[in-house]
Amino acid sequence: xxxxxxxxxxxxxxxxxxxxxxxxxxxxxxxxxxxxxxxxxxxxxxxxxxxxxxxxxxxxxxxxxxxxxxxxxxxxxxxxxxxxxxxxxxxxxxxxxxxxxxxxxxxxxxxxxxxxxxxxxxxxxxxxxxxxxxxxxxxxxxxxxxxxxxxxxxxxxxxxxxxxxxxxxxxxxxxxxxxxxxxxxxxxxxxxxxxxxxxxxxxxxxxxxxxxxxxxxx
Amino acid sequence: xxxxxxxxxxxxxxxxxxxxxxxxxxxxxxxxxxxxxxxxxxxxxxxxxxxxxxxxxxxxxxxxxxxxxxxxxxxxxxxxxxxxxxxxxxxxxxxxxxxxxxxxxxxxxxxxxxxxxxxxxxxxxxxxxxxxxxxxxxxxxxxxxxxxxxxxxxxxxxxxxxxxxxxxxxxxxxxxxxxxxxxxxxxxxxxxxxxxxxxxxxxxxxxxxxxxxxxxxxxxxxxxxxxxxxxxxxxxxxxxxxxxxxxxxxxxxxxxxxxxxxxxxxxxxxxxxxxxxxxxxxxxxxxxxxxxxxxxxxxxxxxxxxxxxxxxxxxxxxxxxxxxxxxxxxxxxxxxxxxxxxxxxxxxxxxxxxxxxxxxxxxxxxxxxxxxxxxxxxxxxxxxxxxxxxxxxxxxxxxxxxxxxxxxxxxxxxxxxxxxxxxxxxxxxxxxxxxxxxxxxxxxxxxxxxxxxxxxxxx
Numbered sequence: 285x286x287x288x289x290x291x292x293x294x295x296x297x298x299x300x301x302x303x304x305x306x307x308x309x310x311x312x313x314x315x316x317x318x319x320x321x322x323x324x325x326x327x328x329x330x331x332x333x334x335x336x337x338x339x340x341x342x343x344x345x346x347x348x349x350x351x352x353x354x355x356x357x358x359x360x361x362x363x364x365x366x367x368x369x370x371x372x373x374x375x376x377x378x379x380x381x382x383x384x385x386x387x388x389x390x391x392x393x394x395x396x397x398x399x400x401x402x403x404x405x406x407x408x409x410x411x412x413x414x415x416x417x418x419x420x421x422x423x424x425x426x427x428x429x430x431x432x433x434x435x436x437x438x439x440x441x442x443x444x445x446x447x448x449x450x451x452x453x454x455x456x457x458x459x460x461x462x463x464x465x466x467x468x469x470x471x472x473x474x475x476x477x478x479x480x481x482x483x484x485x486x487x488x489x490x491x492x493x494x495x496x497x498x499x500x501x502x
Numbered sequence: 503x504x505x506x507x508x509x510x511x512x513x514x515x516x517x518x519x520x521x522x523x524x525x526x527x528x529x530x531x532x533x534x535x536x537x538x539x540x541x542x543x544x545x546x547x548x549x550x551x552x553x554x555x556x557x558x559x560x561x562x563x564x565x566x567x568x569x570x571x572x573x574x575x576x577x578x579x580x581x582x583x584x585x586x587x588x589x590x591x592x593x594x595x596x597x598x599x600x601x602x603x604x605x606x607x608x609x610x611x612x613x614x615x616x617x618x619x620x621x622x623x624x625x626x627x628x629x630x631x632x633x634x635x636x637x638x639x640x641x642x643x644x645x646x647x648x649x650x651x652x653x654x655x656x657x658x659x660x661x662x663x664x665x666x667x668x669x670x671x672x673x674x675x676x677x678x679x680x681x682x683x684x685x686x687x688x689x690x691x692x693x694x695x696x697x698x699x700x701x702x703x704x705x706x707x708x709x710x711x712x713x714x715x716x717x718x719x720x721x722x723x724x725x726x727x728x729x730x731x732x733x734x735x736x737x738x739x740x741x742x743x744x745x746x747x748x749x750x751x752x753x754x755x756x757x758x759x760x761x762x763x764x765x766x767x768x769x770x771x772x773x774x775x776x777x778x779x780x781x782x783x784x785x786x787x788x789x790x791x792x793x794x795x796x797x798x799x800x801x802x803x804x805x806x807x808x809x810x811x812x813x814x815x816x817x818x819x820x821x822x823x824x825x826x827x828x829x830x831x832x833x834x835x836x837x838x839x840x841x842x843x844x845x846x847x848x849x850x851x852x853x854x855x856x857x858x859x860x861x862x863x864x865x866x867x868x869x870x871x872x873x874x875x876x877x878x879x880x881x882x883x884x885x886x887x888x889x890x891x892x893x894x895x896x897x898x899x900x901x902x903x904x905x906x907x908x909x910x911x912x913x914x915x916x917x918x919x920x921x922x923x924x925x926x927x928x929x930x931x932x933x934x935x936x937x938x939x940x941x942x943x944x945x946x947x948x949x950x951x952x953x954x955x956x957x958x959x960x961x
Contacts, residue, residue, distance in 0.1 A: 297714070442656075
């Protein structure tokens, strides 16, 4: 009787042992990686906006303070998006005929807000409050990245729950002095231990971040 | 039934576990003949009916997923209903397979040989049916992976390791893996026999693929025996641990009717009890239809009857302890719970439970009943119903009278509960019918070791 399988079948049998282990492991690792990639998080993705507003130009070059536009960041959950009138304070005189700014002027003429596309969009089941983070010494840059170097705005961090918890579980690694909150270039001096200083600030500011479910999922 | 002829060597088997006149060839012929013979018409009819019931299950699942768990009878205060009752019922049924294959193997009970293969298959299929219920009970099964399994997720969270529900995930998935391995490893020599006997090209290829190049050399047998014993060793604690963990789902919760130290042993005994009843339910028709009376003898049925009786007595003892502790504890909530079981709105179910599980198996004391397949079949059905009622009583009567009378409620399964429950029986039977058609349902090579011929050279 002829053999049912050829000699080559042995090679298939042996390689199936390796592939059977490697393939599921590889697929699993790929899935984990994809789950953390910009495909899933939109991290680093520039969204198209009605007007190509440059944070880089307005803050780093012109020196406008964050709070000039994001007026409610210290007082409420939402940092606030400026109304068209804020833009027009300057742009009724500067670049007043620029075609790029026509959507701003149209918005002003028609009394209709500009429809910006939201860059930092948390899920609706997450409660986040800007004011408490500012009040306890979390810098703008800690979460939003180097906004002063962004000609077009993008989301610098993943905004995944793991990322929130990294800070809520160890705030001393991320906190800074309160008067440096708006400083985009601030860091601890080389002569101090950042962790020790952070711990002192946690103590001084009475920082007690919760990591229970209902802290954010109310 | 001492009809075994003394063999030429003068030694007769101490336990007549195979009919007279069989040798290696007839054993192989008869068991593999079930697979290679012409497919009987009844098999197609039976498969069609079970597949139809399976379709009902799939329909019930699709309707559930599109509508939500509200289609079930679950609500506060009875938030655990059919889903958990049926889960525990199926998981329990699986236990007999593991007990037969592992513990009876280690105890050298060679009568297990002719029933272990299909009992193990029964275990696998029962665990498959059981798994459906908790996964659907999560409400959104496509999210169940991250609720149930610890993997490094993007939320920086792990499952609650202090919850018995997560222990259950590990217990049941371990159980499924080991049972599958044990069953498959035990099949390999027989798959090779099937490969060698297959007449068709596809048959040779498929059986050949799954027999993993088995040639029956001494080295193969040596490795095989070591692995099989090892797996038996690993499976043995599982017989006890799986249902112990399942009982923790209840007993760790501080609810009168659940919070009892008797639960682990009482659940394990109940599982083996239900499992042996199911093995009897399957074995009795199988031996009749396929004329396997010589392999699954009356002695086998009697032994299984004795195990059923013994575990039934343990379960009855569990009921007595529950009753006693409810009053001995002096705890008014425990007392109320027990009185509510006996005289409350579910008293019919409680009394039926006692009738089915504690009283009915007592007839097995009579040898004439133990050795009558028809009587054993009836007892096995009663026990299966009784064990389902037991889980119903534990789940529902403990929950439905909450601590505050304002929160009291009643529970009944809806038509979707029943469709899913009966549907899983369709899944079970479909898998089982496919199994008996494509795989030797009795271990051929192990049967060869107990036919009289093979004992010739021993003395």
